[in-house]
Amino acid sequence: MSKLSLRPCRQEQPSFLPVHLIFDFQRLDFHNKLFMEGLVCWVRQKVEKLRQSSCFQSKSDPYEKERKKLLLERGSLLLKEMITSCKDKCRCNPIRSISAREVLEATNNFDSHFHDSFYYKWYKCTLDDRPVLLKKYELDFENIAYRDIVISSQMSSNKNVLRLLGCCLEFSGPILVYEYAPYGALDSVVPSLSWKMRLKAAKDIANVITYLHVAFPRPIIYRDMDPSNIFLDKDFAPKLCNFGFSISIPEGESHVEDIVIGRLGFAEPDYVRTGFITEHIDVYSFGVFLLALLTGQKAIDESRPEGNEIIGKYVSYLLKDEQFSEIVDPKISEEDGGIYEEKQLQLAAFLKLALRCIEDRREDRPHMIDVAKELVKIERFTS
Numbered sequence: 001m002s003k004l005s006l007r008p009c010r011q012e013q014p015s016f017l018p019v020h021l022i023f024d025f026q027r028l029d030f031h032n033k034l035f036m037e038g039l040v041c042w043v044r045q046k047v048e049k050l051r052q053s054s055c056f057q058s059k060s061d062p063y064e065k066e067r068k069k070l071l072l073e074r075g076s077l078l079l080k081e082m083i084t085s086c087k088d089k090c091r092c093n094p095i096r097s098i099s100a101r102e103v104l105e106a107t108n109n110f111d112s113h114f115h116d117s118f119y120y121k122w123y124k125c126t127l128d129d130r131p132v133l134l135k136k137y138e139l140d141f142e143n144i145a146y147r148d149i150v151i152s153s154q155m156s157s158n159k160n161v162l163r164l165l166g167c168c169l170e171f172s173g174p175i176l177v178y179e180y181a182p183y184g185a186l187d188s189v190v191p192s193l194s195w196k197m198r199l200k201a202a203k204d205i206a207n208v209i210t211y212l213h214v215a216f217p218r219p220i221i222y223r224d225m226d227p228s229n230i231f232l233d234k235d236f237a238p239k240l241c242n243f244g245f246s247i248s249i250p251e252g253e254s255h256v257e258d259i260v261i262g263r264l265g266f267a268e269p270d271y272v273r274t275g276f277i278t279e280h281i282d283v284y285s286f287g288v289f290l291l292a293l294l295t296g297q298k299a300i301d302e303s304r305p306e307g308n309e310i311i312g313k314y315v316s317y318l319l320k321d322e323q324f325s326e327i328v329d330p331k332i333s334e335e336d337g338g339i340y341e342e343k344q345l346q347l348a349a350f351l352k353l354a355l356r357c358i359e360d361r362r363e364d365r366p367h368m369i370d371v372a373k374e375l376v377k378i379e380r381f382t383s
Helices: 014-027 036-051 064-085 100-107 139-155 195-214 269-274 279-295 311-320 330-337 341-357 368-382
Strands: 120-127 130-137 164-168 175-179 230-232 238-240
Touching (some): 100 130, 100 164, 130 139, 139 195, 195 238, 195 330, 195 341, 279 311, 279 368, 341 368
Antiparallel strands (some): 120 130, 130 175, 164 175
């Protein structure tokens, strides 16, 4: 599946037409500050031109007319999401448009999925003789999917982001196709990972969240930090995905307000109460992620003592009784002949950093860039 260059659509490749729609859009000069009404008008004209294109001449597929309609409607919605997300001259990496026929053949008509959530289902399949991961959004969550496509394409050059290869807009819910990650989601394999691999995962993902916060003209808040959103490739390198809930802080503002999204236990309590979003909510969620890696436990566990079901409170409860050995995952303690001095220093520093990230007051937490730097230092304790 090769990347698509900016060249005219050919009749023998109708499935590439939506990508032409997406990437022709990048030629616009956003700093002309055109009115949104004018941009929407431009989208409509572009869609109408595509509707009349000879690339859409009828085939034998009885559902093709409906798929054409879906493709054109969703193509314009995706384009408008790009207008919103890319107005600060953020570049999107090229992706391929994939036809409904290719998707159905690859998934055997969506025969079986290996992972699902409230919003989408994941499939492992083969496309163009290469293994890929395919994510199918449900009908009611299209706007989330379009944001996911745009930000994933912006982030795909990052080595610790699951690379978006293409998308299909010919179904009721958009479909995203990614590079293959044979070891699946991190949440299902944490207990089998060594301490060194867990520490590397924390360091690499911290760099991705930091990039979102500082590399764009307006900070992008991920707000869905969760081990199930991190996949492991053939070398166990972590790959962050699922950017549909990400949101930018408006220029000149310190926060943005939106509906509360995120997994219970990872979402910051103040955010849950107020809906106010700043970079600090990602820091909090990342702190919970660090504790999950250190303990090998879930963010919330009803079997813990009453009042300590949430992992942060549980760890604080154990620290009061100086039960440090009870906090660390026994599998970490048992590997490589137990806990030697350098490893003990790493574990203690890792725990201290995690607890700083989940401080009650936002101003008492470090910034993600400082978290990322500290994890580099921790990793070097034994290097």
